[in-house]
Amino acid sequence: MNAKPIALLSCLLFAMAAWAADPPPDRQRELVRMVRQDCGSCHGLTLKGGLGPPLLPETLRDKPAESLRYTVLLGRPGTPMPPWNAFMNEAEADWIVRQLMLGFPEETR
């Protein structure tokens, strides 16, 4: 049996697992801090909005998670929102979007 399809398959499975899995706890803490502090410089530390719009569950409710993921990763042309894909992967952006829709966690100190 050729090893190539197996490698491909395991690669795919790994990607799918990463897709569904939450980032490890240390990385979650980093992401929470990044969102609160760095996104917070425009959206507010409490995410109630600033120069950028609020990122609260009630303001995001009607927005599809996929479009929010790409806003985080690729930014929004024509607005000050920059792309963050140099600092996180898709799974991490998805995790952030899920947390935002649920009510974003506070930083643990």
Next chain:
Amino acid sequence: MKSLFSVLAALLLSACSGAALRGTGDLGIVIERATGSVAVVDTSARAILGRVEGLGDLSHASAVYSRDGRHAYVFGRDGGLTKVDLLERKIARRIIQAGNSIGGAISQDGRLVAAQNYQPGGVKVFDAGTLELLADIPAAYGDGKQFSKVVGLADVPGSKFVFALFEAGEIWVADLSQPRTPQVTKFRNIGSQPYDGLVTPDGRHYIAGLFGEDGLALVDLWKPEQGARKILANYGKGAEKLPVFKMPHLRGWAVAGARAYLPAIGRHEVLVVDTTTWQEVGRIPVKGQPVFVMARPDGRQIWVNFAFPDYGQVQVIDTLEQKVVQTLAPGKAVLHMEFTPRGEAVWISARDDNRIVVFDTASFARLAELPAQSPSGIFFTSRAARIGF
């Protein structure tokens, strides 16, 4: 016996009040945004004298000073306006004046404190003594039913405040000679998405940075009839739009001699501008996207801090050589810098290392490290005597 008693009583009283008589010229505050507190600092002793708590959400907080340098007016993101007594180290007054606020200014005569608000968009003016609301200036534009976020509020001579309207693309000058009946002069179509503004140290020129297009909007406040004009057509994101991870701040913009130094947007550069012609005369490469570009009070040095992810470093430009002469690493997430009144030292906040680092500006030696909870803005009382601060 009676006189002995009164002497004892006086001694006891002074012992209870605790503090020896002192001035405030070497005092300041450091915003601790995670805990909603400010640390009161002494720049001569290089020490934290104490803390004042209960100031609410202090993300993006800023402060201005009463002209006697005793009180700081702290503007919080949650719309809180808190008057802090630096000597007694307590809150003198506190109000919630808006839902979402971004900063403020104090009038030339020290009688009026103005707050600039995102929500509801506009400017509110208060009595500096009592914090009683004197005037409300909603930033209505277009059909008059929409309200713009207000940015770049600055005081200018003559009981006037100047500010820019982010969505509306306007600059307004509000004359509060009669505080309850402000007279507003509006400059329309000044450019797309002004995101911050500053007034030059002489109070003459108001300049708004534009996010939505290249260039800056300039109003000569000595010749307002000339209207607003566009300067530095190449300033901005340029043809190659680079992502901006934090909006640069223009207040505290560095004017040194006949030159101004300003943060390029998105680029790892500091721009040098001739303030007589308002033409760009140079660009200085730096480590990251500049956020604050600040002149040491004598104008010999320019200190620059950076946006995420390069915000662990600070660079120093020598204005004679027009190049970076020093790179320092004060700590993780450097958010702000403040010079002592005559600039022999600079205080720098490193948010994620929970400390303030004090540097000698001549030798670049570390003079002190002070613990603080997520420190951000640092504001010394010397601001009380400066136009636009």
